[in-house]
Structure formats: structure tokens, C-alpha cells
Amino acid sequence: MKDWAGKGAIGRGGRCALHQRMRQELRTKLLDYDFTHFITLASNHQPLGYLRMRALLKEWDARVNREINGPKWGKRPDERLVWFAFPEKMDVNPHWHMIMQVDPDIESSTRAERTERLFEIGHMHWLSLVRQGSFDCQGVESAGVIQYITKMSAEETHFNKFVVFREFMNI
Numbered sequence: 001m002k003d004w005a006g007k008g009a010i011g012r013g014g015r016c017a018l019h020q021r022m023r024q025e026l027r028t029k030l031l032d033y034d035f036t037h038f039i040t041l042a043s044n045h046q047p048l049g050y051l052r053m054r055a056l057l058k059e060w061d062a063r064v065n066r067e068i069n070g071p072k073w074g075k076r077p078d079e080r081l082v083w084f085a086f087p088e089k090m091d092v093n094p095h096w097h098m099i100m101q102v103d104p105d106i107e108s109s110t111r112a113e114r115t116e117r118l119f120e121i122g123h124m125h126w127l128s129l130v131r132q133g134s135f136d137c138q139g140v141e142s143a144g145v146i147q148y149i150t151k152m153s154a155e156e157t158h159f160n161k162f163v164v165f166r167e168f169m170n171i
Contacts, residue, residue, distance in 0.1 A: 027150055
């Protein structure tokens with residue numbers, strides 16, 4: 001019987017092992033950050049697919065950063081919120097699991113006050129974008145949250161779909 005995968009190609013089992021290894025490397029890299037918030041942005045609306053959810057995430061990020069960091073937020077990339085978002089259940093209940101690191105060294109008292117309101121600001125902007133959606137924001141209690149949010153990333157359909165805050169920056 002002919003080997004259709006060809007020489008040097010990675011078969012299904014090899015791809016699975018490779019994605020599991022890449023997920024573990026990603027988890028290890030994420031431990032370098034001091035994440036402060038675990039956020040879920042849910043659509044509660046089945047017809048929204050990955051591309052629409054990604055566009056909503058981008059708009060939400062812009063709105064939240066603008067409100068926290070002011071109208072010139074795009075020109076101050078060092079003040080942007082640092083986050084990683086992982087898609088889940090894109091076919092039935094599309095939502096993002098996100099871990100975020102808020103800048104620990106905020107010098108401006110007004111920016112610090114606005115950052116303290118991240119839950120309120122994030123909630124308001126998500127529901128203005130996705131009326132039937134839901135928003136959850138919690139403090140990060142342990143590194144176990146990294147295991148949770150990356151659980152789907154070893155699947156071939158999900159690994160390349162996680163989003164890093166820098167993807168939405170114009171630098």
C-alpha cells in the first residue's frame with residue numbers, strides 16, 4: 001500500500017503530538033507574565049464564527065484601551081493592556097478566554113483610577129458590542145488558569161487561532 005503522507009510528512013498522530021508540545025511550550029512562556037485578570041467574553045450567540053468574534057475582540061480591545069489610557073492610547077503602546085485570548089466553542093457558543101496583565105507601575109492617578117474600573121469598563125464595552133453576550137472578570141488566583149484557557153489549543157483547529165494583544169497594534 002502506498003504511503004500517501006509521503007516521506008518526512010507528519011501524520012495525524014504526529015501532528016497531535018506536535019500541537020501538544022507546542023501547547024506546553026506556550027504554557028511555559030505564559031508563565032513569564034504576571035497576569036492579574038482572567039476574563040471571559042461570551043457571545044451567547046451561535047451564528048457568530050471565529051472571524052466575527054475576532055473582529056469583536058479587536059473592537060473591544062480598542063474601546064477598553066481608549067477609555068483606560070485616553071484618546072491617544074494608540075500612540076502609547078507601552079501603556080496598552082497586555083493579554084492573550086483563546087477561542088472556545090466557536091461552533092456552538094463562541095467565546096474568548098483571556099488572561100490579562102495590568103501595568104503595575106501606573107504613574108497617572110487618573111489612569112490608575114480608570115484601570116481600577118477594568119471590570120466595569122470591560123463589561124460595558126462588551127455588552128455594547130454583543131447585546132446578548134456576557135462578560136466575566138476575575139482576579140488570577142493561580143497559574144492554573146493558564147492550563148484552563150489553553151485546554152483547546154492542542155487541537156489543530158484551535159492552535160493557530162489564539163490572539164495576542166500585539167496583533168491589534170499599529171506599530
